[in-house]
Amino acid sequence: MNCRSLFVHFSPACKIEVPERLTVSHGALVRNGLTDRCICLPVREAVDAEILLVHSEEYLEAVKQTPHMTLEDLKEFTLQYGDVYFHPNIYHCAKLAVGSALQLVDSVLMGKVKNGMALVRPPGHHSMRSAANGFCVFNNVAIAAQYAKQKYGVKRILIVDWDIHHGQGVQYCFEDDPSVLYFSWHRYEHQKFWPNLKDSDYDIVGKGEGAGFNINVPWNKVGMENSDYLSVFCHLLLPIAYEFCPDLVLVCAGFDSAIGDPEGEMCATPDIFAHLTYLLMNLAEGKLCAVLEGGYNLTSLAQSVCQTVQTLLGDPLPPLTNLTGPCRSTLESLQCVRAAHRQHWSCLRHAGTISTKRIKLSGEGNKDEAEVGEEQKSPEEKIWPEPPKRICPPVCSAVVLPDGVVCPDIIILFQIRNGLALVGDAAMTMTCVVQYVAAEVDSRYELIKNFPFPSQGCTDTSGFAQAMFSLLLPLGYQYNPSLVLLVRMPGSGVCDIMWQQLTGLLQSFAHGHTLVLLQEDDKACVGPTASILLGNPAPPLGQLPASLKEDAEAVERLRSRLQADWNLLLTTGESTK
Ligand SMILES: COCC(O)(O)CCCCCNCCCN
Numbered sequence: 001m002n003c004r005s006l007f008v009h010f011s012p013a014c015k016i017e018v019p020e021r022l023t024v025s026h027g028a029l030v031r032n033g034l035t036d037r038c039i040c041l042p043v044r045e046a047v048d049a050e051i052l053l054v055h056s057e058e059y060l061e062a063v064k065q066t067p068h069m070t071l072e073d074l075k076e077f078t079l080q081y082g083d084v085y086f087h088p089n090i091y092h093c094a095k096l097a098v099g100s101a102l103q104l105v106d107s108v109l110m111g112k113v114k115n116g117m118a119l120v121r122p123p124g125h126h127s128m129r130s131a132a133n134g135f136c137v138f139n140n141v142a143i144a145a146q147y148a149k150q151k152y153g154v155k156r157i158l159i160v161d162w163d164i165h166h167g168q169g170v171q172y173c174f175e176d177d178p179s180v181l182y183f184s185w186h187r188y189e190h191q192k193f194w195p196n197l198k199d200s201d202y203d204i205v206g207k208g209e210g211a212g213f214n215i216n217v218p219w220n221k222v223g224m225e226n227s228d229y230l231s232v233f234c235h236l237l238l239p240i241a242y243e244f245c246p247d248l249v250l251v252c253a254g255f256d257s258a259i260g261d262p263e264g265e266m267c268a269t270p271d272i273f274a275h276l277t278y279l280l281m282n283l284a285e286g287k288l289c290a291v292l293e294g295g296y297n298l299t300s301l302a303q304s305v306c307q308t309v310q311t312l313l314g315d316p317l318p319p320l321t322n323l324t325g326p327c328r329s330t331l332e333s334l335q336c337v338r339a340a341h342r343q344h345w346s347c348l349r350h351a352g353t354i355s356t357k358r359i360k361l362s363g364e365g366n367k368d369e370a371e372v373g374e375e376q377k378s379p380e381e382k383i384w385p386e387p388p389k390r391i392c393p394p395v396c397s398a399v400v401l402p403d404g405v406v407c408p409d410i411i412i413l414f415q416i417r418n419g420l421a422l423v424g425d426a427a428m429t430m431t432c433v434v435q436y437v438a439a440e441v442d443s444r445y446e447l448i449k450n451f452p453f454p455s456q457g458c459t460d461t462s463g464f465a466q467a468m469f470s471l472l473l474p475l476g477y478q479y480n481p482s483l484v485l486l487v488r489m490p491g492s493g494v495c496d497i498m499w500q501q502l503t504g505l506l507q508s509f510a511h512g513h514t515l516v517l518l519q520e521d522d523k524a525c526v527g528p529t530a531s532i533l534l535g536n537p538a539p540p541l542g543q544l545p546a547s548l549k550e551d552a553e554a555v556e557r558l559r560s561r562l563q564a565d566w567n568l569l570l571t572t573g574e575s576t577k
């Protein structure tokens with residue numbers, strides 16, 4: 001009998017969610033010397049009770065059967081779910097993925113580490129209570145959030161999902177839970193992009209007690225860039241996140257939102273994740289757990305993972321260059337989300353409406369019509385510069401006391417990262433430093449202008465916080481200074497913890513080259529300021545109340561005056577009452 005061998009040839013079921021995603025990411029971390037600077041946490045399998053924090057018994061029991069299934073049964077089993085592939089070993093891997101996320105949460109909440117990242121497969125944010133979906137089996141981050149609440153009594157958790165797909169599994173898990181604020185941006189294209197859910201749109205804000213605690217930012221166009229991502233952080237996520245004042249930040253760190261990714265088809269570069277990570281580290285006293293989700297271009301994935309981990313390690317941020325303004329589609333999405341959430345967040349109450357008419361700046365191409373030739377390139381053909389090396393100066397901070405002389409060039413010339421000086425007359429010294437740096441140091445260095453805060457100053461923390469996010473951050477990113485000169489004028493009305501938050505956020509610019517000038521009688525401020533300059537997290541501001549109307553209006557007036565020249569700000573029309 002001629003037996004013909006039967007080849008059951010399975011083309012790899014999934015071409016993009018491949019093992020190399022972890023090996024190239026880890027390899028890049030090793031190559032960049034980052035793993036040597038990290039504690040490598042042991043992994044463990046999650047136990048049933050932990051999985052049942054989010055998933056149903058029947059779903060867990062069903063998944064438990066998969067290791068014993070034949071390939072035929074596995075294929076049959078898979079058909080009941082969408083876009084997920086079961087392998088005899090995936091149950092084990094999925095338990096390890098959850099266990100890794102929980103190990104990270106334990107280490108951060110027990111204070112063993114400041115923050116960390118879990119590189120896991122399979123990812124999690126699409127899996128639901130009783131269903132696998134989109135490569136996901138168990139919802140790693142949703143389980144981590146429930147675990148943190150149950151085991152450590154964490155009161156408020158912010159989940160930021162910068163993966164390019166909507167984590168509907170996370171949304172459904174917490175939609176009526178005001179203790180978990182879920183923020184997700186995702187490619188949507190008016191519901192034409194997977195998972196094609198109406199539930200992913202901006203008007204799905206949460207239910208019952210959870211109303212306002214679910215924020216969906218739909219990207220209705222591809223090709224979004226760094227400016228679009230930063231605008232959403234500055235004008236939506238950060239103001240709400242500070243008002244929410246989380247005790248823990250979890251990140252669904254999917255990097256398919258980076259350039260070159262076949263799923264996302266966006267154009268944001270890997271170094272943007274250094275800034276997104278840093279901006280979130282100023283919350284929850286730096287307690288941040290990032291858990292890998294998607295990311296399918298192995299080059300941008302590896303670079304983005306390194307940018308994220310390097311920021312978690314406290315390295316200076318790479319300046320973001322050639323930032324343009326947000327595109328019209330982003331302004332429309334932002335306007336819709338802010339309108340949908342205005343009733344839930346006081347930081348949005350006095351916020352002006354965002355007019356989507358773009359003030360075309362001289363020489364600025366109109367991003368809304370993709371540049372000729374660019375749109376023909378497939379994601380894989382996209383090229384982008386290697387993220388710049390992020391060098392840590394040998395000395396982090398220097399303090400100059402009254403009898404010393406402030407010589408800022410040692411900061412600029414990379415010998416130290418930042419510094420603080422106690423001076424007799426802060427205003428006069430500021431003028432000297434500005435002239436000194438402009439004259440002595442290479443004229444190509446730009447100085448950050450001392451931003452004209454609302455004339456009457458922001459009397460209360462909320463008003464000041466609004467000015468920080470809607471004015472100072474966008475301006476700083478656009479201006480891209482080489483030195484930040486931060487002067488605490490007597491009677492500035494800025495409370496100490498706001499001062500610390502401000503000092504922390506301003507490290508986003510100029511490779512962290514910050515020179516702080518304090519009046520010599522302001523000695524009490526030296527310790528707290530030096531602590532931030534040395535990379536410690538700022539204490540929380542507390543849940544922010546509504547800002548005073550006159551402060552919000554002062555910021556709006558200032559913004560409308562500045563918006564002609566600075567296109568990271570949002571062009572606003574009449575502020576609605
Ligand atoms: C946490 O999962 C990470 C992820 O969000 O990247 C998964 C994306 C699944 C993408 C599925 N595409 C289906 C196309 C159907 N025509």
Ligand SMILES: [Zn+2]
Pocket residue numbers: 163164165254256263293294295
């Ligand atoms: Zn994704």
